[in-house]
Amino acid sequence: MVKFLKPNKAVIVLQGRYAGRKAVIVRSFDDGTRDRAYGHCLVAGIKKYPSKVIRKDSTKKAARKSRVKCFVKIINYRHLMPTRYTLDVDLKDVVTGDCLQSKDKKVSASRETKKRFEERFKTGKNKWFFTKLRF
Amino acid sequence: MESGKYTLGYKTVLKSFRNWKGKLIIIAKCCPPHRKSEIECYSMLAKVGVHHYNGNNNVDLGTSSGKYFRVCCLIIIHPATAFGTVLHVISTSVLGITPILHDINGTRDPRPEPLPDPYTY
Numbered sequence: 001m002v003k004f005l006k007p008n009k010a011v012i013v014l015q016g017r018y019a020g021r022k023a024v025i026v027r028s029f030d031d032g033t034r035d036r037a038y039g040h041c042l043v044a045g046i047k048k049y050p051s052k053v054i055r056k057d058s059t060k061k062a063a064r065k066s067r068v069k070c071f072v073k074i075i076n077y078r079h080l081m082p083t084r085y086t087l088d089v090d091l092k093d094v095v096t097g098d099c100l101q102s103k104d105k106k107v108s109a110s111r112e113t114k115k116r117f118e119e120r121f122k123t124g125k126n127k128w129f130f131t132k133l134r135f
Numbered sequence: 136m137e138s139g140k141y142t143l144g145y146k147t148v149l150k151s152f153r154n155w156k157g158k159l160i161i162i163a164k165c166c167p168p169h170r171k172s173e174i175e176c177y178s179m180l181a182k183v184g185v186h187h188y189n190g191n192n193n194v195d196l197g198t199s200s201g202k203y204f205r206v207c208c209l210i211i212i213h214p215a216t217a218f219g220t221v222l223h224v225i226s227t228s229v230l231g232i233t234p235i236l237h238d239i240n241g242t243r244d245p246r247p248e249p250l251p252d253p254y255t256y
Contacts, residue, residue: 001152001155001156001158001181001183002181003155003181004180004181005153030154030155039153077153078149082177082180084179084180
């Protein structure tokens with residue numbers, strides 16, 4: 001069997017506050033850790049998707065519409081749906097194991113992933129990842 | 136233990152996917168379509184074969200596994216030795232016979248029946 005829950009895999013969160021949001025696996029712990037005895041992974045996902053930018057929009061409005069709000073979370077494998085997509089944004093240095101220890105670390109990690117996601121969105125690649133999943 | 140390893144049921148099938156274990160999935164014909172497509176999606180990502188069992192429904196799949204309950208989907212983790220019972224299931228379901236799988240049940244026949252010729256693994 002090929003492992004598919006690997007870093008850079010795009011997944012959809014199925015449960016919790018972020019249900020229905022797309023996320024990318026940054027680090028996976030197949031066998032769990034001492035605190036979490038189940039397979040889980042650290043994901044960085046999109047809390048608020050960028051809106052659709054139309055031609056009529058001024059640059060200021062387009063910049064406002066292209067904002068991406070992010071979240072960083074540890075999620076059980078059970079609460080994820082893997083997809084065939086990948087997102088190769090380098091988040092390993094930003095989203096680390098200890099960034100969820102305190103609130104300000106979490107906020108700074110989210111801010112940094114927000115920057116990287118917005119960069120990636122503006123290049124126009126990985127369109128699937130930045131479109132809202134309709135359900 | 137020489138006999139093959141398998142688990143029955145949707146929850147254990149998904150669990151096996153997440154543990155990277157398993158060689159073949161067998162899905163009953165009457166499996167609900169959403170569940171069937173979810174299993175097929177996972178198996179496509181994991182590059183695991185899916186076989187749609189040729190019996191009428193999940194009752195038949197349960198019976199072929201030697202159980203007295205219905206089985207909608209099952210995953211084979213380790214097939215038994217070479218003349219595998221896995222192949223036996225597939226070949227006989229293709230032939231339209233529902234076998235009682237002693238091997239899959241865990242009690243191993245000392246001399247397994249030879250498979251019909253056209254079916255090679």
